[in-house]
Amino acid sequence: MTIAFFQKLAQFLNQGAATLATVVDITGSVPREIGAKILVNDRGEVFDTIGGGAGEAKVIRHALEVLKTGDSQFVEIDLSGAAHRQVQGVCGGMMRVWLARWQGEAAIALVRETIETLQAGKSLTLVTPYDSGTVPYLLDHPVQADRLLENAFVELLHPAPILLIIGAGHCGIQLAKVAQLLDFQVMVQDDRPDWANPVRYPNVARIFTESAQDVIAQLGHWSHLYAALVTRGFQYDIQALRALLALPMPCHYIGMIGSQKRVQRVLKAIELELHLARARSQSPIIYAPIGLDIGALTPAEIAVSIAAELVMVRRGGSGYPLSVI
Incomplete structure (x- = not known):
């Protein structure tokens, strides 16, 4: 509860x-x-x-x-x-x-x-x-x-799981709204105070304007950590993923927004970190591109797509349609 x-x-x-x-x-x-x-x-x-x-x-x-x-x-x-x-x-x-x-x-x-x-x-x-x-x-x-x-x-x-949204842009704003309905304790990180602030994120648990690496280190002790990377550039994804993969306790979920080309470039850059995580008997699944395929285009639709994937991982669902007809 x-x-x-x-x-x-x-x-x-x-x-x-x-x-x-x-x-x-x-x-x-x-x-x-x-x-x-x-x-x-x-x-x-x-x-x-x-x-x-x-x-x-x-x-x-x-x-x-x-x-x-x-x-x-x-x-x-x-x-x-x-x-x-x-x-x-x-x-x-x-x-x-x-x-x-x-x-x-x-x-x-x-x-x-x-x-x-x-x-x-x-x-x-x-x-x-x-x-x-x-x-x-x-x-x-x-x-x-x-x-x-x-x-x-x-x-x-159990305590409410933390959803750390890395990147406070348009998709992050909509994802925070949906995730709060799903009983996640939502926290937001972005080094731009003009974006990461209480006006844009009025009801989240925490707002961080430090680097993603510093924030992830602060939250590393949390046993139910979910991370959604909806950043403004692949270099921010690489920094955040390296910090997430170095945590002693693996995340329940890591998702990263982006095109197939961007995703492949980021995964190529963190090959060593992925190898080390697997050597520690941690086999992280990085959901990239993030979300379920519902044809989402707008930030709000993308947020629903991501939230559906969060629920799927949390509850052990398949992601397949429920229709029997």
Whole structure:
């Protein structure tokens, strides 16, 4: 989950109680993954989604009951489409959702610690017991993956990935807008203050006007780093790529804008760095030219193309059309 989700939870808790509903098990085709969450407060306000439709409406109804009684419960969402059962959809699968009321100083302190840890770029483990009498808590050590236990749901929470946009031109402006919708922590680097400034980038996490090499060195400790090179010239690509390939922890994603000719020239210039990275058992994939082929021409369309590729890499998608017809 994102920092924004826990910030909203903190806001709700400062105003009263809230029900936190978490998808803890799924089978078959469903609209959301294990760990997806939704918040409902005692004024009936809802934040985020576990898939919408009749299934989510059912969870919201039960969440309001949990707020009144304090009794945690499981809610089953039947999306099988079976004619002989009362179903909430026809996706084909099932979702199991755990609903628990959060309230009071202990819950506020836990949420505050969660936010501070994620903002520091660290992962943490949240344990949600399936017992109304036991409050959620954080573990001192991480677990390997989200998993369903017999008496508790244990999930590893990661900080929002950083998207470092190198180059603050027209494509960078549009990419920042789209990436923020995708819950990336967006940072921008360009040595031109006339371009890299809060007027052009009003909502990004950081703006850097130092060299790309210096900025990359500062962010090298971050475990979820994505880099999009949308620079004004291939020499800037070469400088940035050399710094990215030298990081001790490889980037999750490196993408570079440019024509086939420009891309080949840059890759030729960094052959040694690529060889050294592979010798360190790091096999970086440089997505160049950047983005998925959707026929993009304008800066906004190019930003959508890049963002689609970012999601593909982050979620493990194929990039192929979903159409079955």
